Amino acid sequence: MKRLFIIFAAIFAVATMPAYSAEAHEGQHGEASAINPKEIIFEHLGDGYGWEVPFDHHHRLPLPCIVWGTGGLHVFSSARITGGETYRDGDVSFRLGGKDSEYRGKIVEIGPDGKETRPWDFSITKNVCALFISVVLVAGLMLWLARWYRRNGFKAPRKGLGFLELLVDFIYVSVIKSTLGSKARRFAPYLLTVFFFIFFMNLLGLIVVFPGGANLTGNIAITLVLALLTFLVTNISGNRHYWKEIFWPDVPLWLKFPLPIMPMIEIFGMFTKPAALTVRLFANMMGGHMIVIVLTLLIFIFAAVSAAAGGVATAVSMVFSVFMLLIDVLVSFIQAYVFTMLSTIFIGLSNEEHHGEASHEAAAH
Amino acid sequence: MELFTPDFGLVFWMFVAFGMLFLILWKFAWPVILKSVDSRADLIDKGVEYAQEAKAQLDNARSTADDLIRQAQRQQADMLREADKMKSRLVEEARAAAQSEAQKVMDAAKVSIAQQQKQAEEQLRASVGAIALDIAQKVVQQNLAADKEQRQLVDKLLNEIETQN
Incomplete structure (x- = not known):
């Protein structure tokens, strides 16, 4: 019960944090009516050269x-x-x-x-700094897990490490191995790194005070790089059959000979896949952050109308903010999972062994 | 819009950060972790397989043991029945033997009784004859001279008595 209370208090504190910064922001400009929601939202979603300190909008941690x-x-x-x-x-x-x-x-x-x-x-902006915090966090946790295995062999870890192992096992067995089969070991390091990096960046983004608070995965630069890496891995590891399917797919001749209609679609598809990956992660994470900020800003917008409206809006906003943040925790996992799963599928498609090839050729002759 | 234009600096650092993380984990973490996860999964699979086999063997052994016990019980029952039969047969045989033995003894006894009876009768006849002759001799010595005719008469009389008996 006590622990539950602490968790609720922490969530409440986290949820109110944007409110405090918004308040401070408002104070900077002097009057309450000068709230510019768009500016505040974009400031919080975007990058910055310093790191905001809670309760004080004038000072930032210098970077x-x-x-x-x-x-x-x-x-x-x-x-x-x-x-x-x-x-x-x-x-x-x-x-x-x-x-x-x-x-x-x-x-x-x-x-x-x-x-x-x-x-x-x-x-080294706020985002870059958060990026390296995530790197240290993920590397630290994974090296910790690796050290456990080095020391304890087959013994299953408990508590925190047990949870990490659960995640590794979940992604490795049910996503990577089930899709890639015998090639799982070759691509697992990349895919697992992607999963844990995204997952911890997502989670850190939900913490509003110092080590977190940067809207990392809600920044298109980050998701773009991740999608680009998947694109590179997919196409560099792609086998003969993958390229044949792109440039000379198994369709009637008129679809590919005078006018390369199908090859063009396939080439277009090569690029839409990473683009979808980029936008999916970016939009989901940014959306979550934006909703929480907007809900918080509602308090100040209503408070400018009347004290009573402000009071009601505060209660409603807080409830919804907590709810949204809890959903965002879920979304953090789901989006990391989805990104990893789709990357695995793309890699799996480009590495697929074509079993029917011999029989096709035999039929053609 | 600012949100949709990737920042050059961030892209650059993201490459650096991801590269670093990937290299560190690729070199030091993933091989160990994946090897452990894989070999543990293998171990568990093998363990399950082994347990199933062991269970099957155990079940097998149990049914074999049950069969053996049942067989042994059947044998035991057979043997008991056999022994019972043999016992009654022996008793029967003994009884028969005893009976025939007794019969023999009785027959022998009868024969000897009959012989003795005959002997006794003959003795009796001889002694009765002798006594009668003695008496008659004494009587006739006084009265009669022809001793031989007297004796034949007595013998004849004695024979008549015997046949009457």
């Missing part, structure tokens, strides 16, 4: 900015620019793009004529 612009590499703390200041490094000066700028909220280099250009930006 290193690394840019390659005129005069080579420039490295400086994000604290020097996040307040809107201009940072001078020798002859070059940098600042964040203003509200009307094309590069809004991004580091821009200000040329001698005052023109803003975007340098190559390798900054």
Whole structure:
């Protein structure tokens, strides 16, 4: 019972966190009516050069900015620019793009004529930092599990490690092995890495305070890279039969000879698969985050109307936020699972042995 | 829209981060974990198979034992019945033997009784004859001279008595 209470308290705290930041945001601008939901939502969904601290919107954990612009590499703390200041490094000066700028909220280099250009930006932003936290977390957990096996052999781990093993076993046996069969061992390292990386990034994204809070898998850059990797693995490992099916599929001749209709569709399909992977994960995770933020913002929108409306909206929003966050925990797992499963299927399709080939050729002759 | 344009920096770091994670896990974690998971699954499969076999064998052994016991019981019953039969036969035989023995003894006894009777009768006849002759001799010595005719008469008289008996 006590534990349950702590869990509820934690969930409540997590759910109210965006509210506090929103409040702080509002305070920054002075009056309550100046709430700009769109701005707040996009700020929370997007990346940033510092990491927000709970209860305080003026200070952020500073992170290193690394840019390659005129005069080579420039490295400086994000604290020097996040307040809107201009940072001078020798002859070059940098600042964040203003509200009307094309590069809004991004580091821009200000040329001698005052023109803003975007340098190559390798900054350790909030998302990049969260990325490495996830890497450390996943690597740590998996090495821990590996160490257990090295030391204990066949003994099954208990508690936390037991849960990790359950996940590994679940993905490995019911997804990878059942689809790829004898080739499972070859692709399992990639697929399992993808699953755990996505799963822990998803979960970290749901924690609003420091180690989490970055909307990582709800960022298209992350999902794009993951889908691209699956695309590469699929096509590089693809066998002769896979390529034959793309360029010379088993269809009537007129569908492929003068006009390569089917090959074109197949080639198009090669790219739509990773595109679907990208968008599915990105949209699901971003959607979850957005719903929670919108629900929280409703409190402030209604509070601006009247105190009573604000009170009702608070209660309703909190209930729905908790509900949505709980669903997001489920979605975190499901999306990681779906991404892994689809990757496995794509790889499985490109590696399929074609058993009927000999008989087909025999029939043709 | 900002949300839909991937950031170059993030894409770059994502490649780096994923690459690092993949290499670390590929080298140090997955081989060990997958080997353990696989070999444990094998072990469990084998264990189950072994247990099933053992159970089948055990069932087999149990039914064999049951058969043996039943057979033994049947044999025991047969043997008992056999022994019973033999016992009654022996008793019967003994009884028959005893009877015939007794018969023999009785027959022998009868024969000897008959002989003795005859002997006794003859003795009696001889002694009765002698006594009679003695008496007659004494009587006749006084009265008669022809002794031989007297004796024949007596013998004849005695024969008559015997046949009357």
